[in-house]
Amino acid sequence: MKKIQRFCVPFSMPISVVPALAVGLLLALSPAGLKAEEAVIGADEYAASCLACHGVGGRGDGPMAEFLTVQPTDLTQISTNNEGVFPLLEVFQVIDGRTTLGAHGVRHSEGWEMPVWGARYKAEAGDKFGPYGGEAAVRARVLELVFYIQSIQQP
Ligand code: HEC
Secondary structure, three states, X not given: OHHHHOOOOOOOOOOOHHHHHHHHHHHHOOHHHHHOOOOOOOHHHHHHHOHHHHOOOOOOOOOOHHHOOOXXXXXXXXXXXXXXXXXXXXXXXXXXXXXXXXXXXXXOOOOOOOOOHHHHHHHHHOXXXXXXXXXXXXXXXXXXXXXXXXXXXXX
16 A cells, blocks of 8 residues: 555646546555555566566566567666656556657667557456456556556666
8 A cells, every 4th residue: 555655646747647547546456456465566467577578676687688679678777767757657658558658758769679568458358347447457557567667766
């Protein structure tokens, strides 16, 4: 719970995004989210989906990294590279991958090899959660990863 309370909506965030994040937050607070209270939020999902490329500590040194033409980003340096501010919305969007990025914050190099997680999670959700629930489930999973990455930032 403590992790979630640390989250606050930056003032610069477009108002239309706030309800979307709020839905994700509600889902993150659901029983499944509470069960993970002892572990760090998002850690399991990170280990399952991201570790192969970004490495155990998020430094971009996962076992698959050597087979990629673009090096996976060192995820612990995102704040440092953004003047000490964690660009929450940009990180959300880069993980989701389905929307185009805003002008600043997260880099987007030529041979982008980062998978489009939004599309994968959407496919996995299928129609399990009804016509609108699928999108909420995707946001919850992406948001969990955003929190996790925020928690591993290093100076
Ligand atoms: C197949 C390898 C691979 C997997 C798996 C992968 N990534 Fe990435 N990721 C990359 C690469 C490569 C980049 C750098 C892209 C570039 O700069 O063009 C990247 C970039 C990123 C960035 C952008 C950071 C920045 O500031 O530039 C974030 C955030 C990120 N990944 C998070 C994740 C998360 C969360 C997961 C798991 C859900 C994940 N990645 C899984 C390869 C991967």
